[in-house]
Amino acid sequence: xxxxxxxxxxxxxxxxxxxxxxxxxxxxxxxxxxxxxxxxxxxxxxxxxxxxxxxxxxxxxxxxxxxxxxxxxxxxxxxxxxxxxxxxxxxxxxxxxxxxxxxxxxxxxxxxxxxxxxxxxxxxxxxxxxxxxxxxxxxxxxxxxxxxxxxxxxxxxxxxxxxxxxxxxxxxx
Amino acid sequence: xxxxxxxxxxxxxxxxxxxxxxxxxxxxxxxxxxxxxxxxxxxxxxxxxxxxxxxxxxxxxxxxxxxxxxxxxxxxxxxxxxxxxxxxxxxxxxxxxxxxxxxxxxxxxxxxxxxxxxxxxxxx
Amino acid sequence: xxxxxxxxxxxxxxxxxxxxxxxxxxxxxxxxxxxxxxxxxxxxxxxxxxxxxxxxxxxxxxxxxxxxxxxxxxxxxxxxxxxxxxxxxxxxxxxxxxxxxxxxxxxxxxxxxxxxxxxxxxxxxxxxxxxxxxxxxxxxxxxxxxxxxxxxxxxxxxxxxxxxxxxxxxxxxxxxxxxxxxxxxxxxxxxxxxxxxxxxxxxxxxxxxxxxxxxxxxxxxxxxxxxxxxxxxxxxxxxxxxxxxxxxxxxxxxxxxxxxxxxxxxxxxxxxxxxxxxxxxxxxxxxxxxxxxxxxxxxxxxxxxxxxxxxxxxxxxxxxxxxxxxxxxxxxx
Numbered sequence: 001x002x003x004x005x006x007x008x009x010x011x012x013x014x015x016x017x018x019x020x021x022x023x024x025x026x027x028x029x030x031x032x033x034x035x036x037x038x039x040x041x042x043x044x045x046x047x048x049x050x051x052x053x054x055x056x057x058x059x060x061x062x063x064x065x066x067x068x069x070x071x072x073x074x075x076x077x078x079x080x081x082x083x084x085x086x087x088x089x090x091x092x093x094x095x096x097x098x099x100x101x102x103x104x105x106x107x108x109x110x111x112x113x114x115x116x117x118x119x120x121x122x123x124x125x126x127x128x129x130x131x132x133x134x135x136x137x138x139x140x141x142x143x144x145x146x147x148x149x150x151x152x153x154x155x156x157x158x159x160x161x162x163x164x165x166x167x168x169x170x171x172x173x
Numbered sequence: 174x175x176x177x178x179x180x181x182x183x184x185x186x187x188x189x190x191x192x193x194x195x196x197x198x199x200x201x202x203x204x205x206x207x208x209x210x211x212x213x214x215x216x217x218x219x220x221x222x223x224x225x226x227x228x229x230x231x232x233x234x235x236x237x238x239x240x241x242x243x244x245x246x247x248x249x250x251x252x253x254x255x256x257x258x259x260x261x262x263x264x265x266x267x268x269x270x271x272x273x274x275x276x277x278x279x280x281x282x283x284x285x286x287x288x289x290x291x292x293x294x295x296x297x
Numbered sequence: 298x299x300x301x302x303x304x305x306x307x308x309x310x311x312x313x314x315x316x317x318x319x320x321x322x323x324x325x326x327x328x329x330x331x332x333x334x335x336x337x338x339x340x341x342x343x344x345x346x347x348x349x350x351x352x353x354x355x356x357x358x359x360x361x362x363x364x365x366x367x368x369x370x371x372x373x374x375x376x377x378x379x380x381x382x383x384x385x386x387x388x389x390x391x392x393x394x395x396x397x398x399x400x401x402x403x404x405x406x407x408x409x410x411x412x413x414x415x416x417x418x419x420x421x422x423x424x425x426x427x428x429x430x431x432x433x434x435x436x437x438x439x440x441x442x443x444x445x446x447x448x449x450x451x452x453x454x455x456x457x458x459x460x461x462x463x464x465x466x467x468x469x470x471x472x473x474x475x476x477x478x479x480x481x482x483x484x485x486x487x488x489x490x491x492x493x494x495x496x497x498x499x500x501x502x503x504x505x506x507x508x509x510x511x512x513x514x515x516x517x518x519x520x521x522x523x524x525x526x527x528x529x530x531x532x533x534x535x536x537x538x539x540x541x542x543x544x545x546x547x548x549x550x551x552x553x554x555x556x557x558x559x560x561x562x563x564x565x566x567x568x569x570x571x572x573x574x575x576x577x578x579x580x581x582x583x584x585x586x587x588x589x590x591x592x593x594x595x596x597x598x599x600x601x602x603x604x605x606x607x608x609x610x611x612x613x614x615x616x617x618x619x620x621x622x623x624x625x626x627x628x629x630x
Contacts, residue, residue, distance in 0.1 A: 105182050105183055106180035106182075106183045107177065107178050107179075108178060108183045108187075109179075109180060109186050109187075112190065139197070140197040141198070143193065144190075144191060147190045151187070154178065155178070214330045216332075266514055267513065269515070272515075274514060274515035274516075275514045275515045276514065277337050277514070279332070279335075279337075282332055286515075287515070292504050292505070292506040292517060292520060293341075293503040293505060294339075294495050294505050295493065295506040295507070295517060296493050296505055296528045296529065296565055297492075297507075297508035297530050297532055297563075
């Protein structure tokens, strides 16, 4: 049992590194004009979603926390708060979906909901940070953007799922 | 993990999200006013940024300037209502309501600008 | 287990590399608003060096104003020339003067940088009033750009009472100096406005509005999509006063010393050089639509002429980039 815990931890660490790598890869993309600064496709959601499913909510939230800590180191406190709010909300949404609506949605549906929750969380954080409701102006654009990127991450998730599960089996001793 | 990529409920969800977002965008486009922000700059430093569209009651702003100015921000508009200088050009600008509208008080080194439009700069 | 560690190390290395790259390409934006050259100036720069560059520009513009161009600033080179009736000049001012002289010559005298005495009579910036015909004639006797003899290091005045006034080219020349100072800085795009004379930097396409003379501050009659150029406008609405029911504006005809009355309210010039756009906007206003368009073409510049009745004349090269946004105006050519 103790052995198994170690493997779980190792898997979590690898997933965490992969999430960080993905979030930085997308950080290289130029800012998108009519979206608020900080709006990203959310590729690392692929990993968070997989983690929420295979390792459970606490581990997924730990990855989210580490990811926002990384955002804090590289892009400052406000980026970290936005990352945290978006990540926590989407991880919780993921967990709830898996628990209560496992058969209702396909991968695209789950991804879209996660992306929308992610964006909504970021927007909430931005609202708190700036202290104005002005940023809610971006909400509809972000929703469209979230739907689009949700579909994209869903498709990518489907494509990399075999690889992720193979990786997971490697740690399932 | 569920391996099925797309289900009917997914399509319904996407449709709902897109329709809702487009609905809000359309409603906003049809509304005459856009989101307006007034920026007050004194001596090159932004001293106040007022979200005009989000105001629900008029608000008087008195930046620390010499000569003193009195600026009135209302929902959707901002105006310099009183200036203790000779030329009164900023008061003459009246209510600023559109993106790009600007009142300048050279003696007080103060600029009041409404932002939110698509023009990067104006030549005059 | 070893494979897992290797994967972890590889992922960490990838993240580290990504951090370094991210920091290298990080986009920074800096804005400034300041007062110089008797007007409001503003700038927005993007790119790695934007914050540092934006800090320096206000001081640079003020230094150009008080050190070179402004005849009202006692220590400036222009003021010294006027006081001494000529003398030595810096290479920078010599260059500005010779470029101005060339435009004066090619415009048939529609631009004259020795009108200082005449504009002092009108006193547009202080207590404006209409001078008498006798006063005007007396002042006009001491104008004429040909009375200045330029070399690379000095200016000689034929007439010691001539008053050099760089009001029509100062902002444009300052834009050129700003552009030169920003060269070599790591910037992606930038927009600098010195009282309505605009410099666009980088490959980004900006939307520049032409002020609606009849509207409020900030109202545009047309917008242009432009990149990497300078834009200047001369408008009769900028400074004016009324006396005995007559309206007098500040764009003076060098031949008569009186405000130009040819039906135009504004002329906008798009050029590579700030000085050329600034100088030509005045010269083309004085010459009127037809001669002005030919003059702009001679310098390879584009122009927009706006008439009092709402007629807008646009040169061919600018036509596709210009959109009239106010229905009170229409393109007539």
